[in-house]
Amino acid sequence: MSDARSEKKRDKLPGLNTANILLVESEEQFQKSLADALVEETAVTVYVRLAKSLPLPKENEESRPRIDLVVFIINLTSELSFQSAEASLKYLDPGYLLGKVCFMVTNARNVSVPTKRLDAVRKLAAALHCPLLFAEDQTSDGVTNATKRLLSILKVSAGLVPMATALYLSSLTSCTVPPRHRPAKLRLAPVFSGGVSLNF
Amino acid sequence: MAAQLNLSGPPDSGLSSLTDQSMSSRTSNRSLRVAEKERRKNEAEDPSVLALQYFYNVEAGTPVNGNDEVERNLVLVEQVAYRNGLSPEAISIMLEFAMSLRMGHSLCPRVLKCLIPVTVVPQEAVVRGVSWLGVGKIPVSTQVLFIKWVLTVFDMIDAKDQLRAIYGFIFSFVSEENLCPFICHLLYLLTSKQIVRVFRVRKLLELQSKLGRQPFLLNLLSLYKVFCPELVTLSIPSRSKSVFKNHNMPWKSALFAVQKRNGSQVASSISLASASKDGTNRRKRKHHHLEIPVLSAVVNKQPQTETSRRLVPLVQIQSVAELLENMDHIELPAQMGSLLGSSLALQYLDCVQDESALLRLNFWIGYALHEELLFCGDGASQNSEESLQFLNKLLSTQHFLQEGFSSSDAFLYKFLNVWDGSLLRPQILGLLSNIPVIPSSQIGRLLFEPLMQLFFTSSVFFKCGLIECLSNMLLKWLIWHSVYALEDDLDISLNSHTSINMTLSGFKDSVMGLVDFVGRLASIGLQLEGCHSLLLSFILDFYTMVCDTFLKYGLPLVVMPPPGVFYPALFATDPVSVDRLAFIMYRYKVNLTSAKSQEKLTEQAFHISRQTFREFNNYTVYMVNCLWNSKMFQPGMGVQLREELLLKSNVPQYWTSFDLVHHPAFMSYAIDFHQKCWPGKKDIDLDSIKHSKPWSWYLEYLFSQGYDGLALFVQSNIRAGQGNGQQGDSLST
Structure with missing residues (x-):
């Protein structure tokens, strides 16, 4: 990670009552509507920065403010989207992983999403101890809700919530890898014959 | 069975029904021109009756090639079929003609393709057709065509009892490789619980090992598994996306056209049935899937069987009395989803002994939920209104039956x-609160982990909603316990329809798990949201139930709230929260005292750990010290601060800050009281309230404002008549 200097956070100071969020999405679809909704927030001044991938260009490095939260938006129906996020992660300063990164996934309920890809995203988020948020990008309600959730994390990671730190929140929200799908031979436990075992 | 086919009936009965129709319409239409038109139409139809007669009487072995008569008659029949559809009798005649191969097999597909029913398809004709399959002379492609036809018109077949009776015969065609997908679909539609047998499961598994994991085999097996989970141990992948998509249904468009023209009643149910059963037109199906079908009879006319056990379709039942009369012979509708819309049907479901109806409904619900909300197509947003209606219906059904469906539970765990956290939130939370008791070993993985991630990243309103949902869940668990707990062995059978059995200790573990989980969410949630008073109110709702588990619900379990809930409630700025906390503490005391006295009476009563008593005592003593004695910071209490730090804060008389006079929640009352008590005094000295006389007036004044919880707490914890300065008593461990 010798060239991974593009995203450092230590050398810049936070502004008063402001929060900076960086949305990284290779497809550049969802980030626009999210950004529009994010800047509507009135209690805190929210600056939104958009990027297609990391590393960020060198030229504006000096004027760029300190980033409080990096959000990787992954469209699950596209393998490229996931790969791009994975590649971008390498350019992130490790310090960010202490609660200042989160993944936002769209289209998780789509029929064309292979189970393996969702599992891979989960594993990635779990390995990095980051929260994994699911979002409905098709509806305006979904966008509003996704915005609210990002804001609630952003406020904590920007230090605007008393008694809470980014690391503390991420210890509560970090993704866990859900149970594996049962192997084909396994007989289901009789206790659950009427319960969870009915998977069609 | 084949003999029952009424071959001796007048071949022109097809005409008679048609003339009946036109007669009736003629009476309504007085217009001469219309009558004229009718007459011309009738004349035009006459030759079609003759044509039918020809096909009924034609000798076996008549040559086809160069036979103009056949050609002419067939064209006539086709014309009628594509325009108006064929009457049941005509269908019988033409099907029999085609399947018997009286004129070879070249005409067969053509005849089959024009079999478009106008009203219903007689069951006998279908049974006879199936029996011809066994003769073995029909080419495979024609056999496939025939089965496809049966699948298309399945919902129009007037009865299914004889078809079910030859289930075994139909099953035997499964081994024919080309027929197998279609036979599987047909079997899928005919399967009932009694039919699922080990040898059939074995045969299907054998086929599966030969043909691979084919979706049609898996679907049939999954249905078998629903009926008899003990026979099918194979795990079915959850992502079997499409059920039986292998029919391109040549009849469908013609059928729609005919029905549209006739505007018949059957049309609506058929369109739904075919829309949800075949997967050729995925988009179309999307829009119909969650629509709850109208309750319609499978049997449009009474089956002509001589058996005394006449099946009554559920749709014909109008009252509870009728339902009770016919309880033992009710024909379930073909589409189980329609049950959701009818309260009588739900009554039936609730009291019927046979499980198969519930299993079928469960299966349907599970499938619909998965398909619509977990594996949706691209236009996911379009059907949200439909999903909303469906979930509301499902919720009201669950409310009516007072139990959940296992398939909706399984769906929720995945969802x-x-x-x-926002999509259909009220409905999803509603369904979630109906989940039956989960063993404590599974509860964390299934519920707590996903909920925790949602809880801490969502708004305060979601937090409130989730706490309320978990309160309802706990309430239902506790009610189940108090209803189903058997007195002797303390075993609980939680749900009459599922085999979940649980020991009392298992149940207690689950309840403990849930209460601890909510305690954790509540403590941290309050911290993150700055002790939001709405959230606090929902949390106190939850503990109002938890504190009474022993006396109100008979569960020998007492769990105290964590400090993260107790202290924010005690130091809350609104008097209501403090009052509710006081009430909760009072109920804890009543519960603990009664548990303790029972422990003394009977040996085997449950044991409350010393830890619980200690927690309770600490909280009570602290509360009394804080509110009553003005001694906030005593050594050994829950909240401790060093003396010098407190002095540094420059708060005068910091120890009185949270007594009943200075507590931020009650200070306005104290000032109000002060003004009423000493109207002349200009400078307010709140400390003067603490003298013995005004203190008791002040308490009376406070209690008269509706703070009953506080009154009960004071009455039970502070010895009467001793006024200010008394230590609260505590329970000994």
Whole structure:
């Protein structure tokens, strides 16, 4: 990670009552509507920065403010989207992983999403101890809700919530890898014959 | 069976029904021109009756090639079929003609293709057709065509009892490789619980090992598994996306056209049935899937069987009395989803002994939920209104039956993992609160992990909603316990329709798990949201139930709230929260005292750990010290601060800050009281309230404002008549 200097956070100071969020999405679809909704927030001044991938260009490095939260938006129906996020992660300063990164996934309920890809995203988020948020990008309600959730994390990671730190929140929200799908031979436990075992 | 086919009936009965129709319409239409038109139409139809007669009488072995008569008659029949559809009798005649191969097999597909029913398809004709399959002379492609036809018109077949009776015969065609997918679909539609047998499961598994994991085999097996989970141990992948998509249904468009023209009653149910059963037109199906079908009879006319056990379709039942009369012979509708819309049907479901109806409904619900909310197509947003209606219906059904469906539970466990926390929130939380008791070993993985991630990243309103949902869940668990707990062995059978059995200790573990989980969410939630008073109110709702588990619900379990809930409630700025906390503490005391006295009476009563008593005593003593004695910071209490730090804060008389006079929640009352008590005094000295006389007036004044919880707490914890300065008593461990 010798060239991974593009995203450092230590050398810049936070502004008063402001929060900076960086949305990284290779497809550049969802980030626009999210950004529009994010800047509507009135209690805190929210600056939104958009990027297609990391590393960020060198030229504006000096004027760029300190980033409080990096959000990787992954469209699950596209393998490229996931790969791009994975590649971008390498350019992130490790310090960010202490609660200042989160993944936002769209289209998780789509029929064309292979189970393996969702599992891979989960594993990635779990390995990095980051929260994994699911979002409905098709509806305006979904966008509003996704915005609210990002804001609630952003406020904590920007230090605007008393008694809470980014690391503390991420210890509560970090993704866990859900149970594996049962192997084909396994007989289901009789206790659950009427319960969870009915998977069609 | 084949003999029952009424071959001796007048071949022109097809005409008679048609003339009946035109007669009736003629009476309504007085217009001469219309009558004229009718007459011309009738004349035009006459030759079609003759044509039918020809096909009924034609000798076996008549040559086809160069036979103009056949050609002419067939064209006539086709014309009628594509325009108006064929009457049941005509269908019988033409099907029999085609399947018997009286004129070879070249005409067969053509005849089959024009079999478009106008009203219903007689069951006998279908049974006879199936029996011809066994003769073995029909080419495979024609056999496939025939089965496809049966599948298309399945919902129009007037009865299914004889078809079910030859289930075994139909099953035997499964081994024919080309027929197998279609036979599987047909079997899928005919399967009932009694039919699922080990040898059939074995045969299907054998086929599966030969043909691979084919979706049609898996679907049939999954249905078998629903009926008899003990026979099918194979695990079915959850992502079997499409059920039986192998029919391109040549009849469908013609059928729609005919029915549209006739405007018949059957049309609506058929369109739904075919829309949800075949997967050729995925988009179309999307829009119909969650629509709850109208309750319609499978049997449009009474089956002509001589058996005394006449089946009564559920749709014909109008009252509870009728339902009770016919309880033992009710024909379930073909589409189980229609049950959701009818309260009588639900009554039936609730009291019927046979499980198969519930299993079928469960299966349907599970399938619909998965398909619509977990594996949706691209236009996911379009059907949200439909999903909303459906979930509301499902909720009201669950409310009516007072139990959940296992398939909706299984769906929820998966859905929580991909939920954004806002989509259909009230409905999802409603379904979630209906989940039956989960063993404590599974509860964390299934519920707590996904919920925790959602809880801490969502708004305060989601937090409130989730706490309320978990309160309802706990309430239902506790009610189940108090209803189903058997007195002797303390075993609980939680749900009459599922085999979940649980020991009392297992149940207690689950309840403990849930209460602890809510305690954790509540403590941290309050911290993150700055002790939001709405959230606090929902949390106190939850503990109002938890504190009474022993006396109100008979569960020998007492769990105290964590400090993260107790102290924010005690120091809350609104008097209501403090009052509710006082009430909760009072109920804890009543519960603990009664548990303790029972422990003394009977040996085997449950044991409350010393830890619980210690926690309770600490809280009570602290509360009394704080509110009553003005001694906030005593050594050994829950909240401790060093003396010098407190002095540094420059708060005068910091120890009185949270007594009943200075507590931020009650200070306005104190000032109000002060003004009423000493109207002349200009400078307010709140400390003067603490003298013995005004203190008791002040308490009376406070209690008269409706703070009953506080009154009960004071009455039970502070010895009467001793006024200010008394230590609260505590329970000994």
